[in-house]
Amino acid sequence: MPNQVTQEWLTSLTGAPEEAYALDRADPLAGFRDRFVLPERSDGTQEVYLCGNSLGCMPRTVPAGLAAECEAWGKQGVEAHLDGSSPWYTYHTLVRDGLARLTGSHPDEVVAMNSLTVNLHLMLVSFYRPTGSRTRILMERGAFPSDQYAVRSHVASRGLDPDDVVQTIDPPPGEDALRMEDIAERIKAEGEHLALVLLGGVHYVTGELLDLGRIVDATHAVGALAGVDLAHAIGNVPLELHDWGVDFAVWCSYKYLNAGPGAVGGCFVHRKWGDDPALPRFAGWWGTASATRFEMADNFVPTPGADGWQVSNPPIFALAPLRASLAVFDEAGMPALRTKSRQLTGALAHLVEQLSCPAIRVLTPTDPDRRGCQLSLAIPGRGQEIYQALRAEGVVPDLRQPDVIRLAPVPLYNSYADVWNTVRILRSILTR
Numbered sequence: 253m254p255n256q257v258t259q260e261w262l263t264s265l266t267g268a269p270e271e272a273y274a275l276d277r278a279d280p281l282a283g284f285r286d287r288f289v290l291p292e293r294s295d296g297t298q299e300v301y302l303c304g305n306s307l308g309c310m311p312r313t314v315p316a317g318l319a320a321e322c323e324a325w326g327k328q329g330v331e332a333h334l335d336g337s338s339p340w341y342t343y344h345t346l347v348r349d350g351l352a353r354l355t356g357s358h359p360d361e362v363v364a365m366n367s368l369t370v371n372l373h374l375m376l377v378s379f380y381r382p383t384g385s386r387t388r389i390l391m392e393r394g395a396f397p398s399d400q401y402a403v404r405s406h407v408a409s410r411g412l413d414p415d416d417v418v419q420t421i422d423p424p425p426g427e428d429a430l431r432m433e434d435i436a437e438r439i440k441a442e443g444e445h446l447a448l449v450l451l452g453g454v455h456y457v458t459g460e461l462l463d464l465g466r467i468v469d470a471t472h473a474v475g476a477l478a479g480v481d482l483a484h485a486i487g488n489v490p491l492e493l494h495d496w497g498v499d500f501a502v503w504c505s506y507k508y509l510n511a512g513p514g515a516v517g518g519c520f521v522h523r524k525w526g527d528d529p530a531l532p533r534f535a536g537w538w539g540t541a542s543a544t545r546f547e548m549a550d551n552f553v554p555t556p557g558a559d560g561w562q563v564s565n566p567p568i569f570a571l572a573p574l575r576a577s578l579a580v581f582d583e584a585g586m587p588a589l590r591t592k593s594r595q596l597t598g599a600l601a602h603l604v605e606q607l608s609c610p611a612i613r614v615l616t617p618t619d620p621d622r623r624g625c626q627l628s629l630a631i632p633g634r635g636q637e638i639y640q641a642l643r644a645e646g647v648v649p650d651l652r653q654p655d656v657i658r659l660a661p662v663p664l665y666n667s668y669a670d671v672w673n674t675v676r677i678l679r680s681i682l683t684r
């Protein structure tokens with residue numbers, strides 16, 4: 253019985269269900285599935301939920317975590333700010349270490365606050381510093397629209413023309429993924445015109461994972477700063493933001509972090525910037541030192557670290573699910589999750605390849621080092637129909653218009669049987 257997906261296993265895979273069940277029995281992380289509530293069909297059977305790249309499943313401990321804060325609110329009212337069993341005044345610090353571990357950061361470099369796009373606006377205020385002819389921002393073409401809107405509106409607010417400032421990079425003609433060497437060369441070519449590089453760590457459509465360390469090195473070599481959108485990377489792939497020297501990062505927590513719809517987002521500010529009070533920023537009272545905040549001083553003095561970018565007091569009911577979820581991550585550990593993720597997505601990619609279906613083009617890189625757990629299938633002209641057919645059979649993928657079906661086997665709660673069943677159902681749909 254195989255206890256891991258080896259290259260030999262992949263090559264010999266016939267698609268027989270016993271192989272998937274054997275892998276599930278041998279999976280050291282299999283027990284984590286029960287830590288989550290998986291969506292059900294109307295007949296009470298579990299869906300095959302492959303949509304954690306959009307909204308992660310609910311950790312079972314979330315209702316109790318929320319109930320505890322409801323109880324504190326009801327029984328203690330305002331006093332729970334300081335005297336609750338998890339005082340609200342410092343509640344956001346309860347998720348700090350978990351976020352630091354997942355992002356490869358020092359705890360003072362991360363903070364849970366706001367939502368992704370709001371955090372991006374806040375970071376642009378501080379880290380987009382156009383001077384002279386150094387005004388350009390390099391993004392990937394087809395970046396998540398909210399990032400484009402944030403960047404373009406921010407640039408316009410500075411009196412600059414977004415069409416001049418915002419530069420984009422494409423995959424080579426006929427290819428779906430960016431090439432690292434192209435990104436590095438383009439950064440070099442932009443040279444002293446470049447103020448900021450802003451890329452998605454894992455691309456939301458293709459699932460391509462970028463080599464962020466290499467991008468940061470190339471960016472700094474021309475004197476620009478590097479920011480990343482980690483919406484599809486955090487909780488999905490290992491990150492080393494501090495060591496890579498990333499200047500800032502932003503993320504949301506409702507995808508792989510399983511913190512619920514509209515969950516509180518997060519922000520990373522590298523230590524080299526965190527203690528610089530001269531850096532411009534949009535300030536609010538929660539960015540001041542907690543010990544002196546209630547002295548109600550007229551002057552804003554930022555507290556050191558990422559905390560200094562907080563604007564408002566944190567949403568406790570949005571933080572409680574994140575706290576519950578991070579505890580599960582800590583128990584499983586990112587190294588084990590990444591190992592399983594590579595195997596699970598490798599199995600999915602292999603079984604899809606075995607379909608040999610000319611209608612399907614896999615957009616995600618085949619190299620496991622260049623992807624997380626998402627596999628994106630372009631099915632021109634049939635995306636909507638196949639998505640609906642998968643839904644009718646109890647598989648939950650998601651559809652990016654017009655025709656990209658994204659399948660994300662999440663190592664915390666998906667199984668090899670999920671992967672096997674999905675491809676079995678896909679095969680039957682395609683051959684109808």
Ligand SMILES: Cc1ncc(COP(=O)(O)O)c(C=O)c1O
Pocket residue numbers: 367368369370396398399452456481483484504517
């Ligand atoms: C890559 C990416 N960036 C930005 C966002 C926007 O996030 P928010 O609505 O939390 O600002 C999303 C949302 O799905 C996303 O996938």
